[in-house]
Amino acid sequence: MASIDTLTVEELALTGISQTLALQVHQQLESIITHTCGSLAHTWQMICKEILLPSHPFSLHQLLYHSTYRNWDSANLGPPPAWMPSLETARATNIGQYLEKHGKELLGSAYKDPISSFNNFQAFSVENPKAYWAGLLEELAIRFHEEPECILATDNLDECPGGRWLPGASLNIAECCLRPHHARKDEAIALIWRDEGMDDTPLKTMTYGELRTKVSHVANALEIHGFSKGDAIAIDMPMTTWAVIIYLGIVVSGCVVVSIADSFAPREIETRLKISKAKGIFTQDIIVRGSKSLPLYIRVKEADAPRAIVLPGRGSDLTVDLREEDISWDEFMDKGLEKDRSGDYKAVPVSVDAFSNILFSSGTTGEPKAIPWTHLTPLKAAADAWAHHDIKAGDIVSWPTNLGWMMGPWLLYAALFNSASIALYNGSPVGLGFIKFVQDAKVTMLGLVPSLVKGWRRICNVFDYDWSSIRCFSSSGEASNEDDYLWLMGRANFKPVIEYCGGTEIGGAFVTGSMLQPQALSTFSTPTMGCRLFLLDAKDSPLPQDEPGIGEVALDPIFLGASRSLLNANHYDVYFKDMPCFDGLRLRRHGDEFQRTPGGFYRALGRVDDTMNLGGIKVSSVEIERICNTVHPSVLETAAIGVPEAGGGPEQLLIVVVLKDGCDVISNDLLKQKFNTAIQQKLNPLFKG
Structure with missing residues (x-):
């Protein structure tokens, strides 16, 4: 392949564009190359801004990207940047605004501007966790019923290797993300949705005030039907508006959500119900996907589930006969509404260490690990969204997922804590209906897994949709493909992809990207705020922090949101036993193998288990x-x-x-x-x- 400065008009035309357009692109390239004086990264940046459009053949995108970086020195510089921030956009981010206000105070004379000082601020968040999290709690407008004794107690690291966060505090995490404040107005839109098959109909919406009222109804109904503080209640249904409302209603009432993916077979459902000792379950009669109706209640019944509250998957009437102990959604809600209460349900305050959600992650013994989220864990999700996805009031956030996986609860807290709107498509995300929904909802942050991108690319020979509202993508769940993600960025005028890697047991990520750093395809650019990671060599010794290398990931144990217990395994044995120490701290096992490249980027290489x-x-x-x-x-x-x-x-x-x-x-x-x-x-x- 030719380098960008030697591309000919004929080579450009071979990508499928007209001869006239090929000549125009060639002239633009000559001007850009002269202007950027040999800087390949800035050449690519200007190509994205001044030449490439979503309507252009992807082969043109590929040719210009690979030609630009043909002579890039990856051995010394690492992977080439596919996106670079401008100082103007960096200053407009959450972190940028925070640093412009507090940078001198926190970093002293080291503070220059949000881009050049980002790495210093990330290091500050690790070395000064009390100061960092005190600021974040204020940014997220956390309301305590009982104030914490301190931000972080490290007096007993043998028993609590990750320290004790906000000891003595009580709150209700669902209440915190629903109550109105200066950025979260009752009249602001909280939920936006559309049902599959209704792709040309207007979007449906729900305000924060309406959402809080419906959450109160669910909490009242739970109380009327005999559920009480601390009870585990499962949700096994698609990620609909009612699923969101039910989730928040369970948490605001002081009960504990048990997360079960709606795709699981009866045996997997039964295993999770028994491990969590669930006392009830919310589910649907069927799941509607296009013209198909998939059974759900039958699978729940075959799993010998406890008392079920069953919602209709289509329309207002159930399509199944219920067991004697089960009740319909209408019956459940009608009794809750009979209770005469004025105003919102009074959220049940609990300790920050009380469980809010039980999620499951694959274990190496065949039985899934039952991982409790406390009322503290969602703060990690909200903080990652604030710092790395730059979610703020007015944003519209979509991430095709399910409450059975950690990204479902993550999405709720990431959006609502940051006063954004959640966009939900009640149907399959693999088709054109979802792609149009992203356009119509004017999504600003689109989360996904790489398999989705591969499917979209396969069905979109010509991309006739407007994704210009997107400010960034985020990708999690599996390794991504560089070519697929070059295609994805091109659909939104080359907005960045924030790669995001973590786990259920930490409520978010340990490594990710940032809107204040260059982003390279299929790589991570930074440990998350408040987190320090190590790569261990074959002798379990940490590799030098600033040098390239490959090793198993280990984490500094002191970061907010990390799990402290498992329901069906010894937490210390799983995450800390036989791990090396660093500066007197026993490192936390994660299980991924990573590469740190020249230039400071990270690549995921898979699991070591x-x-x-x-x-x-x-x-x-x-x-x-x-x-x-x-x-x-x-x-x-x-x-x-x-x-x-x-x-x-x-x-x-x-x-x-x-x-x-x-x-x-x-x-x-x-x-x-x-x-x-x-x-x-x-x-x-x-x-x-």
Whole structure:
């Protein structure tokens, strides 16, 4: 491939553009190259601003990107930036405004401007956690019922390696993100949504005041129906407006949400209900996806679930007969509304260490780890959104997800704490309906998993939608592909992708990107605010912080939001046992292998244990092998392996099979069919092999 300064008009025309446009682009390139004086990063920045449009063939985007960086010195500079912040946009971010106001006070003479001082501020957040989090609590307008004794207590690190955050404080985290204040007005829009199949109809909306009223109704109804503070109540339904309201209603009443993905098979549902000791479950009769109706209540019933409150998936009437102990959504809400209360439900105050949500992550023993979020954990999600996704009042945030996975609760707190609107599409995000919804809702921050981008790129030969409202994307869940993400950025006039990697057990990320730093394709640019990460070599010694290298990720244990307990495992053994110490602190195990590149970027290289990402869902090989070992009498044993595609990106599942001696040979196609069917029936109906 030619370098950008030697591209010809003919080479440009081969991308599918007209000869006239090729000549125009060539002339623009000559002007840009003269103006940027050999700076490849600034050349690309100007190409994005002055030449490339979403309507141009992607082959033109590819040609100009790769030609620009053909002679980039990756060995010394690291990956080339696909996006760079301007000082003007950096100053308008949450962090930029905060630093312009407090930078001299916090960093002294080291403070210059938000871009050049960003790394200093990140280091400050780690070295001075009390000062950093005191400022963030004020920014997020946290309301305590009982004020904390201090921000952080580190008097007993042997027992609490991560320290004790906000000891003695009580609050209700759902109340905190719903109550009105200077940036969160009752008349502001909290929820925006549309149902699949209604893609040409007006969007539906709900204000913060309306949301708080409906949350109060749910909390009242829970009380009327006998649920009380501390009870675990599951949610197994799609991410609809009612799911959001139910989630917040459970938390505001002092109860605990049990998160179950709506795609799980009965066995997986039952496992989570038993581990959490759930006393009730909210679900739907069916899930509507296009013209299809997928059963949900039947799966919940087969899981021997406790008392169920069942919502209709379509219309206002249920399509199933309920068990004697179960009740319809209408009956549940009618009784709650009978209770005469004036004003909002009075949120139940609890200790910051009280559970608010029980989520699950794949374990290496086949049983999912039950990870409690406290009323403190959501502050990590809200703070990451404030600092790294730059979510603020007036933003519209969409992230196709489910309350069964951590990004569901993350989305609620990330948007509501920062006074933004949540945009929900009640349907499949893989089709054109969702793409149009992003346009119509004027989404400003779009979250996704890489598999979605691959699907959108496949169906959008020509991109006829306006995504110009997007200020940034965010990507989580699995490794991304550089080519796919170059395509994605081009759909929104080259807005940055904030890669975001963490885990259920930390309520957010440990490494991510920033609107104040250059962003390179499929890489992370910084540890999150308040977090310090280490890469361990083969002898479990931390590699030098400022040098390139590859190693297993370990975390400084002192950062707000990290888990302190597990329901079905020894937390210390899982995260701290046999880990090395650094500066007297025992490091926290995470389990990912990472590369730190020249230039200070990070790349995820996969798990060091047997966990894999399939379609953005973490699953243990043990879970898959347990199922595959029983699909046919000729199978002796199987090994499940996650294999990334060439060039990086989402993992594909490879099953290695050992047959019993003396058995007839089985065709690969038959085995593949049986494996797919068994995994769909016993693990996840959405699995596609």
